[in-house]
Amino acid sequence: MERDADLLAALKAGNHHAVLEGLMTRYRQKVMHLAFSIMRDQALAEDMSQTVFVKAWQALPKFDGRASLSTWLYTIARNTCLTAVERERRVVPLEDFAEVADDDGDPMVFGTAQAGVESAGQAAAEYDVARLLEQLPEPYRRVVVLFYLEDRSCEEVGELLSMPTGTVKALLHRGRKRLAALAGEMSETES
Amino acid sequence: MNKHEIEARLERSLRSQVRVPKLDGRFDAGVWARIESAKASAAAPAMPPKSAASKWLLTSNAIGAVITIALVVYFGGHAFTGVEVNAALPVPDVSPGFVERAVMAMVWPVTVLALGVGLMFTSLGRRLRAEYF
Numbered sequence: 001m002e003r004d005a006d007l008l009a010a011l012k013a014g015n016h017h018a019v020l021e022g023l024m025t026r027y028r029q030k031v032m033h034l035a036f037s038i039m040r041d042q043a044l045a046e047d048m049s050q051t052v053f054v055k056a057w058q059a060l061p062k063f064d065g066r067a068s069l070s071t072w073l074y075t076i077a078r079n080t081c082l083t084a085v086e087r088e089r090r091v092v093p094l095e096d097f098a099e100v101a102d103d104d105g106d107p108m109v110f111g112t113a114q115a116g117v118e119s120a121g122q123a124a125a126e127y128d129v130a131r132l133l134e135q136l137p138e139p140y141r142r143v144v145v146l147f148y149l150e151d152r153s154c155e156e157v158g159e160l161l162s163m164p165t166g167t168v169k170a171l172l173h174r175g176r177k178r179l180a181a182l183a184g185e186m187s188e189t190e191s
Numbered sequence: 192m193n194k195h196e197i198e199a200r201l202e203r204s205l206r207s208q209v210r211v212p213k214l215d216g217r218f219d220a221g222v223w224a225r226i227e228s229a230k231a232s233a234a235a236p237a238m239p240p241k242s243a244a245s246k247w248l249l250t251s252n253a254i255g256a257v258i259t260i261a262l263v264v265y266f267g268g269h270a271f272t273g274v275e276v277n278a279a280l281p282v283p284d285v286s287p288g289f290v291e292r293a294v295m296a297m298v299w300p301v302t303v304l305a306l307g308v309g310l311m312f313t314s315l316g317r318r319l320r321a322e323y324f
Contacts, residue, residue, distance in 0.1 A: 028214045053222040129208040148209035
């Protein structure tokens with residue numbers, strides 16, 4: 001099922017299995033991005049994303065079509081993740097991002113094994129994004145993370161966070177300014 | 192390093208480092224497994240299954256009730272024999288000697304039975320019952 005209209009038709013026909021299959025195919029990556037921007041941990045984000053689809057499955061019979069399927073799903077995702085963060089009052093220490101090592105002993109930055117993909121020289125010429133983002137307050141950080149995860153589309157970020165595109169642009173602009181200031185400080189200490 | 196260099200380096204860092212792995216069919220399989228698990232737990236009976244212990248309790252309660260009724264009938268019959276009651280009470284004709292013999296005969300079996308039932312609900316008794324019954 002490629003379109004939301006097909007999913008809605010399947011939903012009307014009571015074919016919930018097909019609807020969930022379609023939702024996962026279309027939105028699992030976006031839900032993962034949203035969860036990651038909130039949870040800031042890859043494993044937790046994946047766990048939350050699965051929880052989101054289980055909740056969606058349970059809520060499908062009650063879906064009334066007032067909002068689009070994507071908006072409905074993102075709302076479930078946001079609420080699920082924010083509730084989890086609130087419940088656990090998670091404080092993610094810097095080491096979780098900066099000091100985790102993959103099997104080869106290379107640093108995994110921001111949950112991905114980027115080292116090894118790039119040359120050592122290029123890696124050295126980059127900032128430690130995890131450290132910078134750690135110092136960036138919400139909601140800037142969430143917007144910045146989603147902007148880069150969503151291939152730099154403010155519209156997509158706005159849809160995921162249920163924000164107007166203008167708000168996303170403003171937050172992104174201010175967030176980048178703050179990050180640049182932090183990066184400048186980091187460069188000074190490096191040199 | 193000037194402002195533009197910092198921003199360019201920052202942009203490059205963000206583009207290369209902010210990533211999450213691509214989810215695939217394994218993710219979907221995990222979701223379906225969770226749904227099946229939720230269904231299974233929802234389908235489980237709300238009432239706890241009757242345990243062996245509850246059967247024993249039911250049996251001992253029934254025995255207790257029968258004994259109580261028998262005693263009430265017996266002593267009630269005795270109490271009412273001295274009173275003029277115009278009712279045909281089923282008072283059994285039991286001699287004191289018979290009662291004494293009956294009590295003596297029942298003392299040990301009842302004691303052993305009570306002790307056995309009590310021991311069955313100790314941790315050792317539970318283990319033995321779980322192993323052999």
